[in-house]
Amino acid sequence: MEPNEQPGCRSTHRTPIFEELKDAQRILIAGCGGGFDVFSGLPLYFRLREMGKDVHLGNLSMSRLQYAAGRKLLHGLTEVTADSMGPEDYFPEKFLSQWFRTQGEEVPVWCFPRLGGRPMTEAYKALADELDLDAVVLADGGTDSLMRGDEQGLGTPWEDASSMAAVDELEVPVKLLISVGFGIDAHHGVCHAHFLEAVADLTQAGGFLGAHSLLPDMPEVQRYREAVAATFEAMLDRKSVICSSVISAIDGHKTVGAE
Numbered sequence: 001m002e003p004n005e006q007p008g009c010r011s012t013h014r015t016p017i018f019e020e021l022k023d024a025q026r027i028l029i030a031g032c033g034g035g036f037d038v039f040s041g042l043p044l045y046f047r048l049r050e051m052g053k054d055v056h057l058g059n060l061s062m063s064r065l066q067y068a069a070g071r072k073l074l075h076g077l078t079e080v081t082a083d084s085m086g087p088e089d090y091f092p093e094k095f096l097s098q099w100f101r102t103q104g105e106e107v108p109v110w111c112f113p114r115l116g117g118r119p120m121t122e123a124y125k126a127l128a129d130e131l132d133l134d135a136v137v138l139a140d141g142g143t144d145s146l147m148r149g150d151e152q153g154l155g156t157p158w159e160d161a162s163s164m165a166a167v168d169e170l171e172v173p174v175k176l177l178i179s180v181g182f183g184i185d186a187h188h189g190v191c192h193a194h195f196l197e198a199v200a201d202l203t204q205a206g207g208f209l210g211a212h213s214l215l216p217d218m219p220e221v222q223r224y225r226e227a228v229a230a231t232f233e234a235m236l237d238r239k240s241v242i243c244s245s246v247i248s249a250i251d252g253h254k255t256v257g258a259e
Contacts, residue, residue: 016209017176021048024135024174028127030058030110032138032163032177036092036240038109039138039228040180046220056131060163061111063091064143068111074126075119081108090238092231099230112161120166126168135174136167141242143195176209181246214250221250 006215011130021027048055061078068086071079080086082097093109100107112123128136140160167175182195192250202208214221228243 005169005228007107015212017044017178017212018051019175020174020209021053021135021137024053026054026056026131026133027059027135028056028110028131028133028135029137029139029165030112030167031060032140032167033142033160034060034062034114035141036228036231036243037139037141038093038096039224039240039243040225040246041137041178042224043214043218043220044137044139044178046223050220056110056133057096058109058110058127059093060113061093061110061113063087065111065113068094070108070111071080073123074114075123077114077123077127078111079108080111082106090235092235092240094154095231096227098234099227102230110164115162117165119161120162121169122231124166124170128172133172135176136170136172137176137178138163138167140177140179141240141246142181142197160170180212180214181242181249182211190213214246216250 026141027048029038029041029048031039031041035076041057045055045057061080064087065076065078068078068080068091070081073079078084079137080093080097082090082094082101084091084094084097086094093111097107097109110127112120115123124136127133138160164177181196182192199208214224216222225247228240228247232239232243
């Protein structure tokens with residue numbers, strides 16, 4: 001227990017990432033690599049909401065947004081809700097919003113189509129203005145977002161890179177990246193050692209904010225698990241290997257989750 005922490009309470013004020021976000025009130029957590037990456041930001045989303053923050057969700061979407069109904073901003077950026085019409089075979093953002101509705105909440109997910117660098121930057125700027133953001137946290141389900149480019153196995157970093165470059169251009173006080181599933185990108189050829197080398201470089205540059213475990217008894221982890229399970233049930237043939245693997249690791253299993 002940290003100094004001045006009351007019994008039964010969890011202290012966050014000394015944890016570097018929460019220290020970075022302590023003055024932020026309007027925060028966007030966005031999946032940076034597409035697909036289910038937005039789910040990787042859910043534990044932090046729930047924790048920040050518990051702290052009284054106004055938190056929004058976004059995702060670089062792999063869904064066919066051209067067929068999705070919803071409020072649109074610049075370059076096809078779409079506000080997906082539980083009522084959004086769109087492809088039923090693959091639409092994790094809609095099913096996530098529908099899960100929130102079962103919890104008594106209406107939570108949209110802002111979906112970025114796969115764009116080039118400049119349109120992505122402009123779309124992020126439009127959303128930052130729309131939500132009056134003072135912080136953006138990008139969430140990567142794996143760790144390939146930290147690859148420099150000269151590693152033998154890079155995973156799939158190009159979507160991550162486009163989101164990171166766009167957010168880097170934003171004029172918001174706080175811009176962070178979280179990588180959730182250490183070791184998961186091995187099935188994409190990423191070597192664990194290269195991730196650790198990247199962490200060492202970040203540490204030397206003063207940019208590493210620590211590593212934190214997702215434990216089974218954490219309320220935010222339990223809600224993350226429930227949201228993933230509900231979405232998997234709605235998309236039986238399109239489950240996420242990343243989310244499956246993270247949940248397997250939380251449960252103490254050594255094997256990678258099923259596709």
